[in-house]
Amino acid sequence: MRDISLETGFSKHAEGSCLTKFGDTHVLCTASIEERVPPFLRNTGKGWVTAEYGMLPRSTNSRMDRRRAAESGRTQEIQRLIGRSLRAVTNMEGFGERQIRVDCDVIQADGGTRTAAITGGYVALYIAFRHMLDLGAITEIPLTDRVAAISCGLWEDTAVLDLDYAEDSTRAG
Numbered sequence: 065m066r067d068i069s070l071e072t073g074f075s076k077h078a079e080g081s082c083l084t085k086f087g088d089t090h091v092l093c094t095a096s097i098e099e100r101v102p103p104f105l106r107n108t109g110k111g112w113v114t115a116e117y118g119m120l121p122r123s124t125n126s127r128m129d130r131r132r133a134a135e136s137g138r139t140q141e142i143q144r145l146i147g148r149s150l151r152a153v154t155n156m157e158g159f160g161e162r163q164i165r166v167d168c169d170v171i172q173a174d175g176g177t178r179t180a181a182i183t184g185g186y187v188a189l190y191i192a193f194r195h196m197l198d199l200g201a202i203t204e205i206p207l208t209d210r211v212a213a214i215s216c217g218l219w220e221d222t223a224v225l226d227l228d229y230a231e232d233s234t235r236a237g
Contacts, residue, residue: 065214065226070187080192084184087228088174093184095192098163110156111206112163113189115146117181119170142178143168149182149211150189158206164192175229179213186211 066087075081080095101112117139121127146168166189168181193205217224219231 066228068183070184072187072191078188078192079195080188080190082184082187082191084180084187086176086180086183086226088172089176089180089228090170090172091177091180091184092167092169092171093181093188094167095185095188096165096167097192097196098165101161101163105161107161109161111159111161112156113147113150113154113166114163115143115150115166115168115181115185117143117146117168117170117178119173119177123170123173142181145178146181146185149213150185153186153207153209153211154189155206155208158204159193159196159202164189173229175227175232176215179215179226182211182213 067085069085071083071085073081074083074092075094078094079097082093084091084093101108101110105112118130119128119139121130146166150166166185168185170177170181190205190207193202193207196202197205214225215227215232217227217232219227224231
């Protein structure tokens with residue numbers, strides 16, 4: 065595995081933040097608390113956790129258009145995966161009618177951006193809940209478990225954990 069680091073408190077203004085590094089893949093994850101929920105959850109007493117994911121224009125070896133990257137099917141698939149992963153370990157009744165928006169912005173990509181985003185997103189979400197607990201807005205952190213992600217695959221006929229871009233983009237023989 066590549067070296068992994070999680071630097072919390074990276075963003076001054078977010079209720080929760082984590083700069084996640086899986087080798088040369090760097091993803092800034094922030095969690096923002098909103099005092100409202102989507103319309104389908106109004107008056108239910110339940111909260112919501114959602115995620116947004118994006119790659120900055122020069123996060124890869126060539127510049128990608130910011131708007132095109134945001135509209136891609138891959139981007140939508142990844143943000144759905146992040147959101148589902150975080151909701152799977154969150155008690156939605158445990159933080160009232162609030163929405164927590166977890167933003168995962170890829171600063172630098174070298175494979176494993178979605179796994180870094182899920183892992184860092186969880187850390188940022190936990191810190192945001194800790195912030196709510198410290199303020200007295202909740203009485204306990206509404207997480208039922210922990211979540212982290214790592215990739216695996218075959219590279220040169222060998223099982224590999226945490227593939228970088230070169231390993232992931234090379235066709236297995």
